[in-house]
Each structure stands twice: as C-alpha cells, then as structure tokens.
Amino acid sequence: MTSSALALVNVLAAEGSEGDSGFQAPTIAEFYPESLVSFSLFGIDFEFTRITFILFIATAAIMLLLVLAVRRPGIVPGKLQWLAESGYSVVRDGIARDVIGPKGLPFAPFLGSLFFFILANNAMSIVPFFQISPMSKFAFPLVLAVFVWVLYNYIGIREQGAAKYFKDAAIPPGVPKAALILVTPIELLQVFVIRPFTLAVRLFANMFAGHMLLVVFSLGAVYLLQVGNLSAIFAPFSLIMAIVMTFFELLVIVLQAYVFTVLTATYLNGAVEPAH
Amino acid sequence: MNILAAESANPLLPPIGEIIVGVIAFAILYFVLAKFVFPQMEKTFVARREAIEGGIERADAMQAEAKAALAQYRAQLAEAQAEAAKIRDDARAEGQQIIEELRAQAQTESARIIARGEEQLTASRQQVLNELRGQIGTLAVSLAGKVVGESLADDARRSGTVDRFLDDLDGMSATTGTSATTGTAATTGSADGRGGSSAYVPQDAR
Numbered sequence: 001m002t003s004s005a006l007a008l009v010n011v012l013a014a015e016g017s018e019g020d021s022g023f024q025a026p027t028i029a030e031f032y033p034e035s036l037v038s039f040s041l042f043g044i045d046f047e048f049t050r051i052t053f054i055l056f057i058a059t060a061a062i063m064l065l066l067v068l069a070v071r072r073p074g075i076v077p078g079k080l081q082w083l084a085e086s087g088y089s090v091v092r093d094g095i096a097r098d099v100i101g102p103k104g105l106p107f108a109p110f111l112g113s114l115f116f117f118i119l120a121n122n123a124m125s126i127v128p129f130f131q132i133s134p135m136s137k138f139a140f141p142l143v144l145a146v147f148v149w150v151l152y153n154y155i156g157i158r159e160q161g162a163a164k165y166f167k168d169a170a171i172p173p174g175v176p177k178a179a180l181i182l183v184t185p186i187e188l189l190q191v192f193v194i195r196p197f198t199l200a201v202r203l204f205a206n207m208f209a210g211h212m213l214l215v216v217f218s219l220g221a222v223y224l225l226q227v228g229n230l231s232a233i234f235a236p237f238s239l240i241m242a243i244v245m246t247f248f249e250l251l252v253i254v255l256q257a258y259v260f261t262v263l264t265a266t267y268l269n270g271a272v273e274p275a276h
Numbered sequence: 277m278n279i280l281a282a283e284s285a286n287p288l289l290p291p292i293g294e295i296i297v298g299v300i301a302f303a304i305l306y307f308v309l310a311k312f313v314f315p316q317m318e319k320t321f322v323a324r325r326e327a328i329e330g331g332i333e334r335a336d337a338m339q340a341e342a343k344a345a346l347a348q349y350r351a352q353l354a355e356a357q358a359e360a361a362k363i364r365d366d367a368r369a370e371g372q373q374i375i376e377e378l379r380a381q382a383q384t385e386s387a388r389i390i391a392r393g394e395e396q397l398t399a400s401r402q403q404v405l406n407e408l409r410g411q412i413g414t415l416a417v418s419l420a421g422k423v424v425g426e427s428l429a430d431d432a433r434r435s436g437t438v439d440r441f442l443d444d445l446d447g448m449s450a451t452t453g454t455s456a457t458t459g460t461a462a463t464t465g466s467a468d469g470r471g472g473s474s475a476y477v478p479q480d481a482r
Contacts, residue, residue: 028287046293059301063308070316075327077320088317109310117305134298139290143298201288208287 023223026215031136031208054124055134062120091115091261099265103272107265110151114144115261118203122253125211126246135256136207138200145200148264153192156271168274199263206256210249217242413438 037048069084077085088108095115096108118135125133134140156165169191170184221238224231417438 031287044292044296046297047291048297052294052297055297055301059305063305066309066313070313070320073316073320073323075320075324081320084313085317085320088314089321109314110306112314113302113306113309116309117302137290137294138288139294140298140301142290143295143302147302204287 023220023227026212026219030132030211030215051132051134051137054130054132055121055140057130058120058124058134059117062116066116087116087119088112090258095261095265099262100269100272104265104268107268111261111265114148114264115257118144118257118260119254122207122257125207125214125253126249131214132211133207133253135203136211138204141200141203141260144203144260145196148199148267149192149196152264152267152271155268159272160274164274165271195267199260203256203260206252210245210252213245214242214249217245409442413442416441 031051033049033051035047035049036053037046039046065080066084069080073081091112092105092108096104096111098104100107121134121140123133124130125136153165156169159165160168170188171180172183172187175183217238221235221242224235224238
C-alpha cells in the first residue's frame, strides 16, 4: 500500500471519527513508504521501498528507450530516434558546447546522462500508479550533486593546476584587497559547499513540493466530497487544481532536469576556463 | 501512522543505503549511455552532416558542370556565327569577283568582236575600192567616148589621163578632208563614222 493510499484511508477514516480530526493533510510520511526488501550488507542497511523500485524502473526505462532509439540509426531518423537525438542535441549543442565552450563536447555524455536520468526520474511524479519522483528523496539529487562537485573540482585542478585553481577560488581576480576579508570566505564556501548543496536541494525541493501539492489537492477533493455538508460543491475546484498542478508539474519536471544540467555546465565552464 | 520512524525523519539526512543505490543507478545509466547510446548518436550526426554536405557538394558540382556546358555551348554558338558570317563574306567576295571577271571577259569579247568587224569592214572596203579603181577608168573613158563620139580608150590609156585624174582625185580628197567640201557629207558620216575619210571619195565621184 502506498503512503498516498494510506493517507487516503486516513482521510476516509476521518469521517467515522466524528470531526475531531478533520482533514488530515499528507505528512512527510509520504516519502517514507514501508520497506519492501531490506537487508544489511557490510554493516550498511539497505531498505528497498517502492520509491527505490521506481528509481530502478525509471532508469531502466530511459536506458531501454535510448538504446532502442539508436539501435538501427538512420540518416533520416524515425520518431523515437528523432526524439532521443533531439534530447541529446539540446544537451550536447545547447549546453555542453554553448555553455562550456569549445572544450565542452567531452562533457556531453556526462551532461546527457545527467539530463536523461533526472528527466526520467522526475517524470515518475506524474506517471500513473507511480506518482512519486525518486528525486523527491534527497539521497538521489545529492548523489548527482556530489558527482558534479567531484567532477568540476577535478577538472579545475587538472586544467588550471591545484594552486591556481584554489587561489582563484579563494581570491577572485579584480577584487580589492580590503574586500577579501568578506569575499574569500564567501567564495570558498560557495564553490565547495553551497554549489553542490543548492544544486541538490533545488531539484529535491521542487519534486518534493510538487508531489505534496498534487497529494494535497487530490486528497482535498476526496475529503470535500465525503465530508457530508455543502463542501462537496468545492470538490471539483480542488480536483481541477490537482489537474492544473499536474501540468505544472510536467513543466517543472523538464525545467529542473534542464536547470540542473545547465548549472553543472556552468560550474564546469568555470573549472575549464580560468576566472577572468 | 504505522511508519513511526518517518515522523521524526529529516528529509535532508538520507540513509547511506539510499545514496549507494542512487550511485549505482546513475553509474549504470551513465555507463550504458556514454558507452553505447551517445557515441552512436555522434556517429549518426556525423553521417547526417556528411550526407547533407555531400548533397550540397553534389549540387554544386552539377551546377558548375551545367555552367561549363552553357559556356561551351555559347562559345560554340559564337564560333558558328562567326564562321557563318565569314562564309557569307567569302561568298559575297567570290560573287563580286566572278562578276568582275565575267564583265572583263565580256568587255574583251566585245572589243574583240568590234575589232574583227572593223577589220572585215576595212578589208571589204579595200576590196571594193580596188575593184572600183579598176572599173572606174574604163567606165569613164567609155562614157566620155560615147559623149565625144569616138574612141578615146587607146589614147587615154596611152597618155595615162585617167590614172592621173584618179590620182588627182585622191590627192584632193586627202587635202580637203572627208565631208567638208562634198555635198554628200551626211551620207559619208553615217556610213562609216570614223577613219578612212578618203575611202568614200570614189562614191562621190560616182
């Protein structure tokens, strides 16, 4: 039983308990469904919940789709090939080449993988019967952000040399000496802590909030319908809002995947090219 | 709530297990995409670009070929026109030359014919003159004899009167010119027109 369904049961149960509880809003428990498989390996506890499986399904699905898309490539692409190539082209030309610059193309596969991984997992938030994005679990965006953090620092050190890279990060060129007291801690904090953290939180929070919104409006519609008085009149509004928010969620899904990739490219650009 | 742990969970503190799952999922996807999918797409992009550029190149080549053919055709046309003009000029010049030649030929021919006619005329005149010269003496003597009533022939012949008379006539006509003195000038002119003014004096006498 999903946690949303559980919340639905609670909403329906509220009727019987004679108004003392009223509408029970969905809680953070939404994101902690019961464990389906759990085991311990090397002292680390693994709990496979339905969200974990959604992650696997989304990843496998996008992988399968892309592999199928390029299985028999044609100069004149088929629909699936065209779709996949368009997605990759956006990342390759629009992000890797245009944001990072001429040195950006080698990063296209990484950026493309990021984009498709986030897109597929985000999309799960509105796919029927799944309806929750693994990206609303902080662990997954965090993993991606850490990958990005490691990559751009590694590239920065490789391209500019460790000394110059850290010096430029701590003391940005062109800043007055007196201002360095303020600028240096902020810059260091920004490059090495805030960037990955905001990257992960931005994606996580968007998907988290999106899911919450959808659940609130859906449950609200159900609650208003069965609460018993004239409230039923307002149920359609709540339902319409749930539908509207689903479309909004679609926008967020694509936008956040894009934003994450673009920001990664921006950080990589800073690492590839010395600060001006 | 049957998930008690969830109530107190901080969503920003993920369990290690979940992180590892995320790493594995992304690593697998990255491996497959970077190894199989994206290189294949790059290959397709290159092939597509080459196909398009090849098409453009082919079109360029065709256009160049067409232009060359047109230039060649125009050159040939100009050449043919020049040749035609030359042939026409040549023909005209040749025609002119033929006409000139024919005209010259005709002129020579006509001159020759005229000359021959004149020659014949002169010859026949000489002949007539000689004949008359022979007969006129006899005629004159016999006529005079008839008038006088006796034969003067022998005397005349003997004394050479006739010949002398004729010579005088010749001499006279030679000094006075053709028609000026004689009454038959018109006749004389129309009969001959030029030269030999003395030739017709005997006709006068007759």
